[in-house]
Amino acid sequence: MKRAILLAVGAVLVLAGCSTKKDEGIPVGPKWKGPAYRLSFGAQPTKPDPSGVTLPAIKWTANPDALETRAVLVARYDSSGVKSDKLIVNQVILGATDIHGADGQLSDDYIGMADKGLAQLLDIYKVKGKVKVQALLARSSLSPSAGPDEIKEKALSDWISTEIDFKGGHKGK
Numbered sequence: 548m549k550r551a552i553l554l555a556v557g558a559v560l561v562l563a564g565c566s567t568k569k570d571e572g573i574p575v576g577p578k579w580k581g582p583a584y585r586l587s588f589g590a591q592p593t594k595p596d597p598s599g600v601t602l603p604a605i606k607w608t609a610n611p612d613a614l615e616t617r618a619v620l621v622a623r624y625d626s627s628g629v630k631s632d633k634l635i636v637n638q639v640i641l642g643a644t645d646i647h648g649a650d651g652q653l654s655d656d657y658i659g660m661a662d663k664g665l666a667q668l669l670d671i672y673k674v675k676g677k678v679k680v681q682a683l684l685a686r687s688s689l690s691p692s693a694g695p696d697e698i699k700e701k702a703l704s705d706w707i708s709t710e711i712d713f714k715g716g717h718k719g720k
Contacts, residue, residue: 583613584684584704589652596659598666599713605682606652607704617643617687618703620653622661625679629672639664643687666713675715681706 589604602622609615623638641664644657661682669678685693686701693701 579610579612582702582704583610583615584608584618586682586684586704586707588707588709592655596662596666598659598663599715600662600666600669600680600711602658602662602665602680602682602711603709604652604655605658605707607646607650607684609646609649611649614649615646615686615703618646618684619643619687619689620657620661620682621685621689621693621698622665622680622682624665624669624674624681626672626674629674631672635672636668639668640685640689640691640693642691646684669713670715673715675713678711678713679708680711681708683707 585608587606587608588602589606591603592601595601605620620641621638622641626635626637629635629637639661641657641660644653646653665680669675683698683706684703685698686703689701690697
């Protein structure tokens with residue numbers, strides 16, 4: 548009996564001494580850093596959009612602790628080469644679309660609407676050639692005429708960039 552008690556006490560002492568110092572007092576940082584969504588461009592579509600602008604597929608990866616169900620796509624082009632005395636519109640804010648899950652891709656039809664909107668703007672301002680285009684996801688409450696501050700406030704992702712070749716003069720479907 549005495550031996551069993553000594554064995555039990557010894558086991559408790561051994562287990563008590565097994566704590567590791569590296570686990571004590573070190574705060575564990577968040578698993579996900581940065582915006583709730585990370586966007587990336589997929590491969591270029593094999594069939595070009597009739598509008599003249601063909602954005603690649605847009606994929607997302609989301610923080611599982613901050614999932615949204617609806618979002619809007621904001622697409623803008625580099626308007627630094629546009630010559631005009633008037634206000635230049637350089638972005639398209641689409642209507643809300645469903646985004647479910649931690650991984651996914653925006654639908655081809657939704658990207659097609661962004662293609663058409665950008666093509667109209669590029670055509671209006673007579674932009675041709677290589678054009679830098681950026682895209683981001685924002686909360687679905689974003690106003691269709693949002694400025695940079697509102698976009699920044701409601702952004703769900705960082706901007707991603709690509710370059711397109713716009714020849715101009717195309718007619719959308």
